[in-house]
Amino acid sequence: MKSKIWLSSPHMSGNELNYIKEAFDSNWVAPLGPNVNGFESDLQSYLKEDRHVAALVSGTSALHLSLILLGVGRGDEVICQSKTFSASANPIVYQGATPVFVDSERDTWNMCPIQLEIAIKDRISKGNKPKAIIPVHLYGMPYKVDEINAVALKYDIPVVEDSAESLGSYYKGINCGTFGDLSILSFNGNKIITTSGGGALVTKTKERKDKAVFLATQARDNAPHYLHSEIGYNYRMSNIVAGIGRGQMTILDSHVAKRRSNHEFYVNAFKHIENITFLQEPEGHFSNRWLSCILLDSEQTREALRLALEKENIESRPLWKPMHQQPVFSKYPSYLNGVSDELFEKGLCLPSGSNLTDNELERVVSSINSYFVTC
Ligand SMILES: *Cc1c(COP(=O)(O)O)cnc(C)c1O
Numbered sequence: 001m002k003s004k005i006w007l008s009s010p011h012m013s014g015n016e017l018n019y020i021k022e023a024f025d026s027n028w029v030a031p032l033g034p035n036v037n038g039f040e041s042d043l044q045s046y047l048k049e050d051r052h053v054a055a056l057v058s059g060t061s062a063l064h065l066s067l068i069l070l071g072v073g074r075g076d077e078v079i080c081q082s083k084t085f086s087a088s089a090n091p092i093v094y095q096g097a098t099p100v101f102v103d104s105e106r107d108t109w110n111m112c113p114i115q116l117e118i119a120i121k122d123r124i125s126k127g128n129k130p131k132a133i134i135p136v137h138l139y140g141m142p143y144k145v146d147e148i149n150a151v152a153l154k155y156d157i158p159v160v161e162d163s164a165e166s167l168g169s170y171y172k173g174i175n176c177g178t179f180g181d182l183s184i185l186s187f188n189g190n191k192i193i194t195t196s197g198g199g200a201l202v203t204k205t206k207e208r209k210d211k212a213v214f215l216a217t218q219a220r221d222n223a224p225h226y227l228h229s230e231i232g233y234n235y236r237m238s239n240i241v242a243g244i245g246r247g248q249m250t251i252l253d254s255h256v257a258k259r260r261s262n263h264e265f266y267v268n269a270f271k272h273i274e275n276i277t278f279l280q281e282p283e284g285h286f287s288n289r290w291l292s293c294i295l296l297d298s299e300q301t302r303e304a305l306r307l308a309l310e311k312e313n314i315e316s317r318p319l320w321k322p323m324h325q326q327p328v329f330s331k332y333p334s335y336l337n338g339v340s341d342e343l344f345e346k347g348l349c350l351p352s353g354s355n356l357t358d359n360e361l362e363r364v365v366s367s368i369n370s371y372f373v374t375c
Helices: 016-025 034-047 059-069 090-094 113-125 145-154 206-216 239-249 252-269 299-311 339-346 358-374
Strands: 052-056 077-081 098-102 132-134 160-162 182-186 199-203 292-295 347-350
Touching: 016 034, 016 239, 034 052, 034 199, 034 239, 052 059, 052 206, 059 090, 059 132, 059 160, 059 182, 059 199, 059 206, 077 113, 090 098, 098 113, 113 145, 132 160, 199 206, 252 292, 252 358, 299 339, 299 347, 299 358, 339 347
Parallel strands: 077 098, 077 132, 160 182
Antiparallel strands: 052 199, 182 199, 292 347
16 A cells, blocks of 8 residues: 555644643743743744734634624524634534625635625625624635725625635735734644644734733633633643744744645646646735645546545545535525535545655646546
């Protein structure tokens, strides 16, 4: 059996263990400590724009706290990009609120600003103005920030930017992860950098960050005994995990460069295959190319190719199945134009890790080439 080629696997720099050792040596084995502060300030320097970062246990917990900070609760509605991973939408339901799904446009595969405005107008006409909008930079490709923000501003609705897949991506030269009223990052095992599991909330003010950290550490009021006047959560990142994050920050830019070069490699390798197309970067959009995705001519081709790769022990995966098609979410309102359904049918994510070797990339390409020769 040939060795397994993964879609996207963890890629350590070698510096991580130094930070972890430091944590052990100083006995900071807790959900606070110098690595947590250090990782947060590394992220703040990277993102620029004077943002404040709270390191948390996951991107999902960061989304959950975002909605809590915005006062989302029972009976409220929150607009969410339909084409995404379920974690973008789950926290809406944690809060007892209703997700309203909005379809994608073709230029970036992300939330369509036109559908967004249609959805907002319709929800307002039904007497329930949405409390927040959650757009996603899918696979690292920035959404149409100016257009989405213009609609959000027009109706005065805050944006929670799901930047889980797009650390190291830029829109008009500015870092993804800084465009929302609140933004979130993820450091899950398959993301562009990983802390094994982890996430962060990015805020525009220190007050918001402090409030998030307060809620993430069981909402302890300032008193010598345990005193609580609010419901709290156990969402703070541990000092051990943050040590991995500090090590990962030292090689983030090289991971972005390698993922972009993987993508370039595939684009060049499949130039001659008419039935394979790629998502190009629109003017002003710089993608970290977290995952390299191809579009095939039909669902049949996509599935046959996926199975052919599986036979070669190569992992590939259809693009995210839209939330409006998920059994758990299909009962909620959605505003659709067919784009995300078509992308799900025809799209396939190829191995994209920053640790892929030339040999492995060649294996992926030759497997795909031989599929198209023999079919
Ligand atoms: C990974 C991911 C999340 C969730 O992040 P976790 O750290 O795994 O909780 C949220 N949204 C999107 C788009 C993601 O890809």
